[in-house]
Amino acid sequence: MFLLGNFFMALARITEMILTIYVWILIARALLSWVNPDPYNPIVRFLHQVTDPVMDRVRRLIPLQFGGIDFSPIIIILGIVFLQQMLVSSLYNMAKMMGG
Numbered sequence: 001m002f003l004l005g006n007f008f009m010a011l012a013r014i015t016e017m018i019l020t021i022y023v024w025i026l027i028a029r030a031l032l033s034w035v036n037p038d039p040y041n042p043i044v045r046f047l048h049q050v051t052d053p054v055m056d057r058v059r060r061l062i063p064l065q066f067g068g069i070d071f072s073p074i075i076i077i078l079g080i081v082f083l084q085q086m087l088v089s090s091l092y093n094m095a096k097m098m099g100g
Contacts, residue, residue, distance in 0.1 A: 005098030012091030019080050019088070025050055030073045 029051045037044045055072045064071035 002099040005095045008091050008095035008098065012088050012095060015091065016084060016088045019084055022050075023077055023080050026073045026076055029055075033070070 025047060029047045032044060032047060039045070051073075054076055055070075058072040058075050059070075062072075062075060064075065
């Protein structure tokens with residue numbers, strides 16, 4: 001049973017890392033929107049490729065733009081914080097219960 005507990009512990013840590021990295025990518029994308037970056041820069045293109053699918057979906061569901069400010073990154077970050085509190089905490093608790 002401890003093997004399953006270790007699996008859930010590893011899954012919780014990996015999930016937490018991925019969500020944290022994505023928050024930092026969203027923050028970088030939001031900061032880049034304040035300047036006029038080169039659209040052909042590989043870093044800018046990567047940030048757009050990684051964040052556009054999620055941001056476009058949120059913009060379609062909740063059109064939150066006031067005065068030219070896009071609030072979709074904030075909504076996504078709040079969703080990630082919710083996932084970290086619910087999903088990751090639940091995975092850690094399951095791991096502890098199984099002896100991991």
